Amino acid sequence: MPPRGGPGSRGGPPSSRGGRGGAIPVGPTGGIPSHVQTIGVRRPGVGSAGRKLNVVTNHFGVTIPDxxxxxxxxxxxxxxxxxxxxxxxEIIIKLQNLVAPDVFTPRVVYDGRKNIFSPRALPFGASAEATLWLTALPTQFAVPLGTPPAGRPGKAYRVRLTKVAEINPEILARFLQGRQSHESVVLTAITALNVVIRMAPSMLYPFNVRSFFTPRETKDIGAGIVLWRGYFQSVRPAVGRMLVNIDISTGTMYKPGILYPIAMDIMGFNDPGQLYAGKFTDRDAVKLSRFLSGVRVLSVLDKTKPPRTVKRVLANENASKTFTLQVEGQAPRTISIAQYFKDTFNRDLRHPRAVLVELGKGAYVPLELLEVPPGQIMKKTVPPEKTKDVLEFATKKPADRLKSIMGGLEVLNYSQSQFLNSFNMQVSEGALRTGARVLVPPTLKYGPGSKQVSITPRDGAWNMIDKKFFIPGKVTAWAVIVYERQQRFNQETVRNMIEGMRNSAREVGINGFDSEPVVVWENGQGRIADQLRAVGGMVKQKFNTLPTLLVCILPEGSTNIYNAIKHFGDITAGVATQCMKSAKCFKAKPQYYANVLLNCCRVNVKLGGVNTVPDDRSVPFLTDPTNPVLILGADVIHPAPGSEGRPSFTSIVGNVDGAVSKYVATSRVQTSRKEIIEDMQEMTQHILGMYYKYRINMEKKSGVPKRVVLYRDGVSEGQFQTVLDEEVPQLKAAFAAMKISPPPKLTVIVVGKRHHVRMFPESSKDADKSGNCPSGTVIDTDIVHPTEFDFYLQSHGGLLGTSRPAHYNVLYDENNFTPDALQQLSFALCHVFARSTRAVSIPAPVYYADIVCARARTHYDPSVQDKLAFSDDQTGTGSGQGSAQLQRYKENFKPLHQATALTMYFN
Incomplete structure (x- = not known):
């Protein structure tokens, strides 16, 4: 049978794009006609497994224009x-409100870029052009068109409008009913509805794409950053109707006010004199410039002037800097910046020795004469030390979040929107209620010697009391390296730590910790690799074998030490490393060391062990001995915003064992911000080779998978077709290159995390302890795609805030999954994540792929990382140098050590 959703099958018979022969109930029409084309796999029906549950979602019905x-x-x-x-x-708003209101009645909506949508044909034929002048004063515009205003002329903007198309909403209605293909006209219609609902708040509040932010609830977190509460809104197609997805969001804003105290706040200065030239270092200037570059500022002395943009902060110049002043009718004269403001504005500077800000075109202005206007969105990465503050502000318990969302309806005020009224659209006031199901969790198996060999998780969690790992690892020789001062972390503290780890290892069955480790104190400012190599020599001398584990105690803020240790262990030596923070070890309770080995379970898998496996009966798809399964996870991680010239990293992770609990990984460097994996074929071949060797040599079973399931992370809906066109053929090519015949049946599923869909239990008795829906809650009706195979699964138990379900979209399916089978498989894979004894939010292999991508930075020797400009707050190379820079990144990227490649080093 041809695959459901196979490339090149658009427009074919039902079976070629996901049909199974009969009509599939998806909506009011009762089925999907054969001529309807989809991008992903057609929905094969809905699931029925699990306990039924009623939930409230953050969706609101919206009518479509007639x-x-x-x-x-x-x-x-x-x-x-x-x-x-x-x-x-602002230009378009003034154009239709002040310049040509008769032309734009009723008012049109605009997306801020290229698209205008109107409920009627504008009265100018195919195209029209207008010129208007915009100054800092919002009412100064040219009337009539083409005539500049009196006085200060401002800046002229010429706008041309050209009619593109007419959209019949009946097309959208047919799509929602499963009778229309997923075509560009449908996407344009959905875009138009989104622009309609966003127009009113976009006129009033700061916005970024789909969210806008209000000053009704704010929090100053220091470092020049203020948080604003915002509201996300997006019109989405669902089964038989359109819905508006509404959620709260968080905006990071530049702190408003005079730039001088803001600069002190950013730098953490208490004394204004620390900003004086001479005390303010070049390094300080680089840090402040990175934060302020691109920020719009106003002149304190003349607020009618339009905003200017900060270019940089000068370290060694102050207001005594001179320049040549040229005034019409007067001879040029040399004057200091301080004297210029005194003569022109009668303003004496309070801090004439303070450093200067350079604005565009070489204008140098004192900090105290510039003001940051409120509501300016910060698009740079939040400093790591402020991440906790952002999370605290953004986190809300489920009941509180739903209350805030309902309160957001008052801010959105859809019923009073002139734009919605013009398009005859109405948004319901009640949140959508729908049916969900709670899946039965998989049974997990532990090793011999456990008092309870099998356990069924409850509320997405379980414990390891009286349990042994399924396959315990073994330590043959080990060492402890302390990168904390010995006065703080002394012999007694080390002894307590060793004893804690030893007791925990004994409880879970890991052998070898009873031996006495080599213990050394080292300076983190030294050459880490040389230090660890010397420790290895000491272990060799003591145990007559190289170490299998290095335990490293790190002080706070030791990212560079951590990266160097991981590079040595993963790349150079092929030895397992476990890092722990000294603050948590110092006078720590035994539970902390239990966390390292029990709750996190990292050490065991790094040593080649397996913590737990799902019981055969829980996931039949995984346990058919005649059809071995390879589960893959794939991800791409991109550099921080503004980091031009730095590469993206890709990773693929796959199981090598029959129990789908032991994984290996590979990663690569690729073109910056490219989402599609360039080396998919080569990386897949690597995983297939590792799978073959392990299955043949260790499990004595067939090394050829007959079924392959890829969970793909990080792909937006707009890139689904590109995944089918570019990545699926690479996977097929990998099967062919490995000479697998017949080729394994392939399923490709995109796992989405960056969405705003939330589910709330309708009754408190159905909630878990955190107030969230229970672990295993799945929705595959009402809020899902009208025709394609997708579902929302909240696999993890709630902790803090409101849990976010993962969104699964099936793009390609040769394994002919039923909804129940795929949902159960995905849920089970969320329970084999080796770092914890809790179900996680996405399947373990794709979670691992995300970690491996982030870990890719440690594949570079620490000595070259600074030269390659790795830190998120650095500015990369220009686009002209991009190709050469990418080549340097690729040349310096080191492969895993052969011994590391066989283990789950990334835990």
Whole structure:
């Protein structure tokens, strides 16, 4: 039977794009006609397994327009540069409100970039052009068009509108009923509805794409950052209707006010004199410039001037800096910056010795004369030390989050929106209630000697009391390296730590910790690799064998030491390493060491062991001996915003054992910000080779998988077709290159985490202790795609805040999964994550792939990392140097040590 969702099958018979022969109930029409094309696999029905549960979701019904939508393309004829969306929005708002209100009645909606949608045909034919002048004063515009205003002329903007198409909403209605293919006209119609609902708040509040932020609830977290509560809204197609997905969001804003105290806040200074030239170092200037570059500022002395953009902060210049002043009718004269402001504005500077800010075109201005306006979104990465503050602000318990979402309806005020009224759209006031199911968790098996060999998780968690690992690892020789001062972390503390680890290892069955380790204290400022190599020599001398484990105690803020240790262990020596923070070890309770070996379970898998495996009866798909299974996880991680010239990293992780609990990984460097994995074939071949060797040599079973399931992370809906067109053929090519005949049956599932769908238990009696829906809650009706095979699964138990379910989209399926079978498989794989004794939010292999991507930085020798500009707050190379820079990253990327490659080193 041809695969469901196979590439190139668009427009074929039902079976070629996911049909199974009969009609499939998906909505009001009762089935999907054969001519309807989809991107992913057609929905084969809905699941039935599990306990039924009623939930509330953060979706609200919305009607679609009943009239033609007129689509116009906006062309800026000053197209030598791209304007910010906020400026574009302001231009169009003034154009239709002040310049040509008769033309734009009723008002049109605009996305801030290229698209305008109107509920009626605009009265100018195929295209029209207008010129308007915009100054810092919002009412100064040219009337009539083409005539500049009196006085200060401002800046001229020429706008051309060209009619693109007419959209019949009936197309969208047919799509929702499963009678229309997933075509570009459908996507454009959905885009139009999104622009309609976002237009009103975009006019009033700071916004970024799908969220806008209000000052109703804010928090100053220091370092020049203020958090604003925001609201996310997105119109999405569902079964038989359109829904608006509404959620709360968090905006990071630049702190408003005079720039001088803000600069002190960013730098953590208490004394204003620390910003004086001479005391303010070059390194300080680099740090402050990175934070402030691109920030819009106003002149304190003349707020009618338009905002300027900060270019950089100068370290060694102050207001005594001179320049040549040229005034019409006067001879040029040399004057200091301080004297210029005194003569021109009668303003004496309070801090004339303070450093200067350079604005565009070489203008140097004192910090105290610039003001940051409120509501300016910060697009840079939040400093690591402030991440906790952001999470605390963003985290809300389920009941509180739902209350905030319902309160957001008052801010959105859909019923009073002139734009929704113009398009005859209405949003329901009640959140959507729907049916869900709670899946039965898999039974997990532990090793011989356990008092309870099998256990069924409860509320997404279980414990390891009186249990032995399924396959315990073994330590033949080990060492402890302390990177903390010996006065703080002394012999007694080390002894307590060793004893704690030893007791925990004994409880879970790991052998070898009873031996006495080599213990040394080292300086973290030294050459880490040389230190660890010397320790290895000491272990060799004592045990007559090289170490199998290095336990390293690290002080706070020791990322560089950590990276160097991981590089040595993973790349150079092929030895397992376990790092622990000294603050947690110092006078720690035995439970901390139990966490290392019991709750986190990392050491065991690094030593080649297996913690637990799912019982055969829990997941039949995994345990058919005649059809061996390879489960893959794949991910791509990109550099931080503003880090141009740095690469992206890719990873693929796959099981090598029959129990799908032991994984190996491979990672690569690729083109910056490219989402599709370039080396998919080569990386898959590597995993297949490892699978073959382990199955043949260790398990004495067939080394050829007959079924392959890929869980793909990090792909947006707009890239689904590209995955089918580019990654699936690479997977097939890998099977062919490995000469697997017949080729294994392939299933590709995208696992989405970056969405705003939330589910809330309708009754408190159905909630877990955190107030969330129980672990295993799945929804595959009402809020899912009208025709394609997708579902939402909240696999983990709640801890803090509101849990986010994972969104599974099946793009390709030769294994002909039923919804129940795939949901149960995915849920089971969330229980084999070796770092914890809790079910995690996404299947273990794709979770591992995410970790391996992040770990890829440690594949570079620490001595070259600074040269390659790795830190997130550095600016990368320009686009002209991108190819050469990428090649340098690839040349310096080191493969895993042969011994490391066989273990789950990434735990």
């Amino acid at each position: 009239g033609i939508i007129h689509h116009y393309d906006v062309i800026d004829n000053n197209a030598d540069k791209t304007f910010p969306a906020r400026l574009n929005m």
